[in-house]
Amino acid sequence: MGWEASLPERVKIRDVARAAGVAVGTVSRVLNDHPTVTEPVRSRVRAAIAEMGYERDSVAQSMRGGSTHLVACAIRDFDIPRFALFIKEAERVLREAGYTLLLSSTTNSPEVEMALLRACAARRVDGVMTTISDESHPGVIDALHAAPMPVLLIDRDHLPELDRVTADHAAGAEAATRHLLQLGHRRIALLVGDTKAAPSRSRVEGFRRALAPAVPDAHLLRDRVLTSEDAFRETMALMSLAEPPTAIFVAAMDMLGGCLRALRALGLRVGEDVSLVSGSDSELAELYAPPVTAIAWDLAEMGRHAATMLLERMRGEAPDTGRALKLPTTLVVRQSCRAIP
Amino acid sequence: MGWEASLPERVKIRDVARAAGVAVGTVSRVLNDHPTVTEPVRSRVRAAIAEMGYERDSVAQSMRGGSTHLVACAIRDFDIPRFALFIKEAERVLREAGYTLLLSSTTNSPEVEMALLRACAARRVDGVMTTISDESHPGVIDALHAAPMPVLLIDRDHLPELDRVTADHAAGAEAATRHLLQLGHRRIALLVGDTKAAPSRSRVEGFRRALAPAVPDAHLLRDRVLTSEDAFRETMALMSLAEPPTAIFVAAMDMLGGCLRALRALGLRVGEDVSLVSGSDSELAELYAPPVTAIAWDLAEMGRHAATMLLERMRGEAPDTGRALKLPTTLVVRQSCRAIP
DNA sequence: TGGCGCCGGTGAAACGTTTCATATCAAACG
DNA sequence: CGTTTGATATGAAACGTTTCACCGGCGCCA
DSSP, rough: SSSSSSOOOOHHHHHHHHHHSSHHHHHHHHTTTOSSOOHHHHHHHHHHHHHHHHHOOOHHHHHHHSOOEEEEEESSTTOTTTHHHHHHHHHHHHHHHEEEEEEEEEETTHHHHHHHHHHHHHHTEEEEEEEEETTTTHHHHHHHHSSSSEEEEESSOOOTTTTEEEEEEEHHHHHHHHHHHTTTTSSEEOOOOOSSSSHHHHHHHHHHHHHHOOOGGGGGGOOOOOSSSHHHHHHHHHHTTSSSEEEEEOOOOHHHHHHHHHHHHTTBBTTTTTEEESSSHHHHHSSSSSSSEEEOOOHHHHHHHHHHEEEEEEETOOOSSOOOEOOOOOEEOSOOOOOOO | OEEEEEOOOOOOHHHHHHHHHSHHHHHHHHHOOOOOOOOHHHHHHHHHHHTTTTTOOOHHHHHHSSSSEEEEEEEOOOOOOOOOHHHHHHHHHHHHTTTTTEEEOOOTOOOHHHHHHHHOOOOOOSEEEEESSSSSOHHHHHHHHOSSSSEEESOOOOOOTTTTEOOOHHHHHHHHHHHHHHHHHOOOEEESSSSTTTHHHHHHHHHHHHHHTOOGGGGGGOOOOOOOHHHHHHHHHHHHHSSSSEEEOOOTTHHHHHHHHHHHTTTTTTTTTTTTEESSSOOOHHHHHSOOOEEEOOOHHHHHHHHHHHHHHHTTOOOOSSSSEEEEOEEOOOOOOOOOO
16 A cells, blocks of 8 residues: 555655755745745755655644644534535635635534534634534533634524624525415414524524414424424324415425425325425425425525635634624525415 | 633643642553553542543644544535535544544545645545546546555545445446336437546446447437536537437436426426436435436445445554445436337 | 844754653562 | 562653744944
8 A cells, every 4th residue: 555564754844954954944934935044045945845745744833833724614414415515615715725624513412512612622623613503502602602713603693702604594484484475375384493593493483473463373383303204204294184284384404305205195286285385495496396485595605604704713803793694595486385265 | 702812721731740740641641541550540630630621632642643533535526415425424433433524625626636635644634535536647646656644535446456435337327228228218318427537437338338239329428517507508408419319317426407407498308208317316306206217326325334444444454455345326217217119 | 354233044942742761669579 | 688570650752843042154334
């Protein structure tokens, strides 16, 4: 293999210095583009570096300097396909700024989240962007505040002292619900994720706001829909009620598939037998027959901004107070909702 | 914020030693569970660690020890939704083994890939799992061999001296093509990605094998389909041919959406006007109307095995020769293919 | 020509851990 | 009782870089 036995004895700054006939400090100054080094020396050192294939050891660099140029991103579950866009853009921005992305799953557990923050501190990670699963968990909140590096929250809005990027889920949910109301729907079911976290709570809030002064039927409000199977099960249950809903607003992220599977299993036609709005847009929503009305927002932009804000904060260019960016959501009206008498 | 000005002066091993009234070396031995520490000393040190909230600095640890417990994963593009499953499982296995995943996009460029390997060396990353965009690029091949850490290839099979996990795309493509042939199709279009890399080449190979002794019509063979827009464009072009194909095998990963968009734009019905097979399975394929016949393989298992094999290699538990794991593909027959006279 | 300031370069300390040779001490043994 | 042995703990070196106090020599001015 090459990497196991006969390690070619990594070349270090000392070897370069010896080869170039200068002191190690001088090589370091060349590497870091210090002005106080004369041209002949600089090029001699550069030549030695090139010839010997020297590569800086960033562990040693971090050891001395402090910064690791590592940024951690932690979310509940990577296989939420839409989140890939967030990560992709965040990684791009960070990479172009010389940072490396470190990815970790929180598995939706406060304990894991606390462990993660500790691990980031131990690794001297320069910055963290993360969701958190339970906004009122004191341990996690303490850990966030005690973190020795800047933390940016993804889609969480309850800690004004931290930077955060969110999508306007309340407005999205309100618009979706109004859309259904205008079409004459009164029995509207809502599927959301964990209401311990902002997105689901905001969606419920927007839902209630649109319904007011009427209040939602408790039977039609289902939370803790976290997996595709949950969505399948809840949809089955909803449509088996004595008085089933005339419309389903499947607001939990990427749960449309589970819902559609259930409707298919029940032999119900979307748009005909039950109207449908998805809380997040996807190719599936776009290309399904009929195409499914959905709430859309720009996850790539969200990732881009998250990375940018975190970079500013790490560089100390940000104000003392936490900054909030709330991205707009839009309702993409398609053909999955029918007017009812 | 807490992290900016008044850093609470991180507690180090020396402070713990002083508090416990022992030498730093002793604290280190307690931390690393060395047997040569008496119980009273051990518990005294443990108490001091707990009380002071000491946390090991893993940068310093790596500095001295060598291992960073970092594993890099690099693929072309994260927003290939199916790959999230791979990453998710790989991350889980690695995390449970005490490693942290470092994620990077290669942007399908050999230069970036070479830079990435150098950066991994500089960071003293313990292992790398990666795709590579051009299997015959000498620079990348040299870099792979010169890498000072184990490298595992994802879905690449051309370097027998390296570990690798692949899916049997050739068999999948062959099965899909036979399926279409049996239904009477003769003009079958194939959309694949970059044939500089194994998956696309294997798919073409399986396609040819099924067709033999007939040879594919060059007009119906489209490679370099890398984005959804490419798939859209190529599908439009194919169906506008004087003699359009009766079936499309959209074998490039996650390109089904683009293809379906084009067919919809042309007003062509899947199954009726043109048969369709997708080279990778997805919710879209499963739930589309009609459901789309697709080639499936277990990406989660692929990620799991990749991580496991890399862990074994890093621990030196693997044989000297590169190991290959080829996951089977299955053809999930749905209703997107019609028999033709 | 001698003193001074300045430029370019040097060498060592420091970062926080692990490890290794060494010191200490009690028990065991002749 | 003196010596060996074995078990624990100690202190310093080492990891590879950056930085900083310092030094030699050069040109400039008196």
